[in-house]
Amino acid sequence: MKYMFTYDLMESARNTNEWLGASARAFASYPAFAMSMNPMLPLMAAWGEVTERTFSRMVAKPDWGIRSIVGPDGQDHLVDVNAVVEKPFGNLVQFFVRRRSPMGRKVLLVAPMSGHYATLLRSTVASLLPDADVFVTDWHNARDIPVSAGKFDIEDYTLYLAEFMKVMGPDTHVIAVCQPVPLALAATAYLAAEDPEAQPQSLVLIGGPVDPDAAATEVTDFGRRVTMGQLEHLAVQRVGFKYK
Structure with a gap:
């Protein structure tokens, strides 16, 4: 109970400071x-803006902001974001370009689920759209998922990716960025063993820790020093009753 009270207290303090800023x-x-020449006013405005940004929290998911692209015909084509598969912890979304025939290349962009929304890859999606049909793993914010939805561990993550790859078909090119790199590799290997006909045509891994020991960093050293029990005790905290 005291941890729930502490969380609510810190959240109230954050909201108060954001409002003050x-x-x-x-x-x-x-x-x-x-019209005033008082130098304190610009200083106060700058302080308020910095304080507001510091204590603000991303409550709403940012919009993709990709309204249209230039098609092969040189004309602007509107872009719709459609959910192809909807699941409790994330959706498979497609960027559908109106008035454009299906492209010869399908790309599955595997976004990280590490505190950021998939919109972090907005520029990557925009660069791929003119040359391919683009699909993205649109993970939900874990903060907004009720406990009743069940667990979501590495195995579940991998099975999600395998299911998305099956839905898209074997003519898919998979690009994994950062955190999901080892999981995309595992999902591809899983399909190669269980359903070879469904494995993607290619797999591109960008900036991910496939073998952390090959180039040890502070993160891998931290993983050796801290046990899972310590993380569960220090990093997992119950939240207040206003959450699901």
């Missing part, structure tokens, strides 16, 4: 004060 920024940026 926003209020200071709005007050000091009032247009009528532009």
Whole structure:
């Protein structure tokens, strides 16, 4: 119970500081004060903006912001983001380009599930769209998933990827970026053993820890020093009753 109280207390403090920063920024940026030469007003506005950003939390998922692309015909084509597969912890979404025939190349972009939304790869999607039909693993924010949805561990993550690859078919090119690199490799190997006809045509791994011991970093050293029991005790915390 005390941990739940501590979490709610810290969350209340964060909300208060965010509100104070926003209020200071709005007050000091009032247009009528532009006629004043008081140097404290710009300083107050800057402090308010920094404070607001520091204590703000990403509550809403950012929009992909990819409205249209230039097609092979030189015209703008609108882009729709459609969910192909919907699951409790993440969806497989397709960037459907209107008035364009299916491309000869399908790309599955595996986004990280590590505290960021898949929209972090917006520029990568935009660069691939003119030359391929692009699909992305759109993971949900774990904060918004109720406990009743069950667990989601490395095995579940790998099976999600394997299912997405099966849905897309064997003519798929998979690109994994950062955190999901070893899991995309595992999912591809799993399909190669269980359903060879469904494995992707190619697999590109970008910036991921396939073999952490090959180039040890502070992260791998930390993993050797800290046990799973310590992480569960220090990093996992119950939240208040307002959460699902």
